[in-house]
Each structure stands twice: as structure tokens, then as C-alpha cells.
Amino acid sequence: MEDGKQYIRWNQQWSVGVDSLDDDHKKLIGIINQIIGLYASKSEERHLRSAISKLMKYTGTHLKNEEQFLESIGYPQIQQHKEVHLRLMYDVLAAKAKLLNSHYDGTSTEELKRFLVDKWLVEHIQQGDQDYARFLRENSLKHAL
Ligand SMILES: [Fe+2]
Numbered sequence: 049m050e051d052g053k054q055y056i057r058w059n060q061q062w063s064v065g066v067d068s069l070d071d072d073h074k075k076l077i078g079i080i081n082q083i084i085g086l087y088a089s090k091s092e093e094r095h096l097r098s099a100i101s102k103l104m105k106y107t108g109t110h111l112k113n114e115e116q117f118l119e120s121i122g123y124p125q126i127q128q129h130k131e132v133h134l135r136l137m138y139d140v141l142a143a144k145a146k147l148l149n150s151h152y153d154g155t156s157t158e159e160l161k162r163f164l165v166d167k168w169l170v171e172h173i174q175q176g177d178q179d180y181a182r183f184l185r186e187n188s189l190k191h192a193l
């Protein structure tokens with residue numbers, strides 16, 4: 049089973065200023081920690097499979113929530129943001145098979161961590177989503193979804 053360790057900790061600087069979307073991101077980070085933990089503890093494949101499915105499912109839900117929110121506030125760059133989401137989903141799908149097929153050794157744990165951290169945290173939460181967070185701040189839009 050996973051070791052419950054927080055490999056990645058939520059950082060307040062990543063907040064997008066919308067509680068429900070921050071909660072989604074926190075939940076995604078929780079699943080990522082779970083996956084890294086399963087890898088690190090060389091857990092059985094079925095646990096890993098189910099955690100990766102959970103990540104994919106929740107990714108889909110989150111991206112939809114985010115797009116609906118951006119539509120509701122009339123975010124001008126919504127098309128570009130949707131394209132980023134499509135690429136992200138594609139990357140997650142492409143990585144799935146690779147992750148499941150890779151051997152449980154130190155190298156693949158590092159590779160997996162890099163993928164989850166680079167794609168998820170850096171590209172999605174820290175960079176991509178900060179664009180609309182800035183837009184919200186600049187337009188002083190307060191949303192409590
Ligand atoms: Fe997001």
C-alpha cells in the first residue's frame with residue numbers, strides 16, 4: 049500500500065483564488081503523492097493501476113470544472129487554455145501505459161515523479177492556471193464556487 053508520505057506539499061502560492069479549484073488541485077496533488085508512494089514502496093500493480101485510473105478520472109473532472117468556471121467569467125483566453133488541457137489529457141493517457149509497463153526500479157520512480165511534477169505542478173498548476181488567476185486578480189473578480 050502507499051506510505052502516506054507527502055512527496056509534494058500544497059503551497060499557498062499556487063492558489064488560483066477560487067476555493068473549489070484550489071480544492072481540486074489539492075486533491076490531484078493527493079493522488080499524485082499516492083502514486084509516487086505506491087511506486088516508492090514497490091506496491092502491487094493493481095494498486096498502482098487503480099491510483100492511475102483515479103488520477104485520470106479526476107483530471108478529466110477537474111479540467112471540465114475549470115473550463116466551466118472560465119466560461120462563466122468570460123475568460124478571454126479560454127480557447128488557448130482548453131488546448132493546454134487537451135494536451136495535458138493526451139500526455140496523461142500516453143504516460144499511463146508507460147508507467148504501468150515500467151519496471152519497479154529507482155529509475156522509473158524518478159521518471160514518474162518528474163512527469164507528475166513537471167506536467168502537473170509546473171505546467172498545469174504553477175504556470176497554465178496562473179494565467180487565469182492573474183486575470184481574476186486584475187479584474188478583482190471574487191468567486192466563491
Ligand atoms: Fe487546474
Ligand SMILES: [Fe+2]
Pocket residue numbers: 114129133172176177
Ligand atoms: Fe487549467
